[in-house]
Amino acid sequence: MASTIKSLTSFLFLISSSFLLHSSFHVTKAQAQSYPPLVEGLSWDFYDNSCPKLESIIRKQLKKVFKQNIGLAAGLLRLHFHDCFVRGCDGSVLLAGSASGPSEQDAPPNLTLRLEAFQTIDDLRRRVHKRCGRVVSCSDVTALAARDAVYLSGGPNYSVPLGRRDGLNFATRNETLSFLPPPTSNTSALITSLAKLNLDAYDLVALSGGHTIGIGHCGSFRNRLYPTQDPVMDKTFAKNLYGTCPTSNSNDTTVLDIRSPNRFDNKYYVDLMNRQGLFTSDQDLYTDRRTKGVVTSFAIDQQLFFERFAYSMVKMGQLSVLTGNQGEIRANCSIRNVDLFLSSVVEDGEKGLSQF
């Protein structure tokens, strides 16, 4: 078994090196990146007049941020996923008061998003608004930050359709739980869950490739270790995971992609072929006959993965967006304008009172 895996790995290595030799072919393909149709109200050049420096402000700042803390790249990517899966990409996940929002202390551990990720988004928003005025939405900043998280950690540089507006409604706990499939899901459950969002099995495998960066908590994969080890899991890999999570209530974390934890590449799929996927929702993609072939095709062709990932990200990034006069452009990503301006009026009022 071990030798089969080893020879498979070297087989894959040979294939990927031979692809390198033909990189000029892939460059041509990359330039011909195809995208899903744009929904009405979004466009590629939405801010060309109102905020022409938008993309460079974000990229320049994130380059600095990731130099300090590359782990934040996965956090920003995850934020965009959560935003789009729950209520559509309308920035509702960013609101203090949403079920997995920045102020939520009771979110189940599987939902906790990193506070620094929220802060980074609002910091980017502040920089952009300082330069251009309040014209760019928090949901667009989140979509661009996710793209740069991918690109700056080694992944594809795809274009992001822009023009989203920020929502006025909080993401409830129910909505949050019902649209975000747990990491213990098998492929059938994932396919059903994504179908509700008009995403198909191909999108599922491509978007799961986001797990090429980031970390997972013991609680999200303890079902594969306790009470008994998932027989699908590679033995050595399992042994190391028992080291990280020695008991069924351990709270430690480990990397999602053991081959290149901070690099956005196709090694995640190589992990799956070697039975070294971390979550059930990862590993089952290589067990289920509907998705196994796609996993293999991404494992042997990184350029194909990059193209499909970009395609599916743009598709996901347009889920139930608000455009035109819908919603608003938030002045602070974690607060609706009505609450923000209300609270500043109240504060002024209080100040006034105290002077008496």
Ligand SMILES: *[C@@H]1O[C@H](CO)[C@@H](O)[C@H](O)[C@H]1NC(C)=O
């Ligand atoms: C990345 O893509 C953006 C948007 O399409 C483009 O403006 C930029 O020039 C690209 N940057 C690089 C380094 O390829």
Ligand SMILES: *[C@@H]1O[C@H](CO)[C@@H](O)[C@H](O)[C@H]1NC(C)=O
């Ligand atoms: C949340 O979902 C549960 C189960 O699906 C349902 O019983 C409950 O009424 C929902 N709560 C709200 C506030 O929608």
Ligand SMILES: *[C@@H]1O[C@H](CO)[C@@H](O)[C@H](O)[C@H]1NC(C)=O
């Ligand atoms: C998170 O855990 C809760 C139980 O605490 C479970 O109902 C839910 O399905 C899980 N969701 C995710 C996204 O992991």
Ligand SMILES: *[C@@H]1O[C@H](CO)[C@@H](O)[C@H](O)[C@H]1NC(C)=O
């Ligand atoms: C997948 O999970 C669902 C719900 O958790 C379960 O009912 C189903 O039997 C599972 N399918 C397979 C093939 O394991």
Ligand SMILES: *[C@@H]1O[C@H](CO)[C@@H](O)[C@H](O)[C@H]1NC(C)=O
């Ligand atoms: C993990 O965290 C939970 C909740 O905070 C706590 O009850 C549990 O004892 C912790 N487990 C360990 C092994 O520290």
Ligand SMILES: *[C@@H]1O[C@H](CO)[C@@H](O)[C@H](O)[C@H]1NC(C)=O
């Ligand atoms: C946005 O609101 C949050 C929550 O009230 C606050 O902590 C943060 O400082 C605000 N950001 C800015 C730039 O004012």
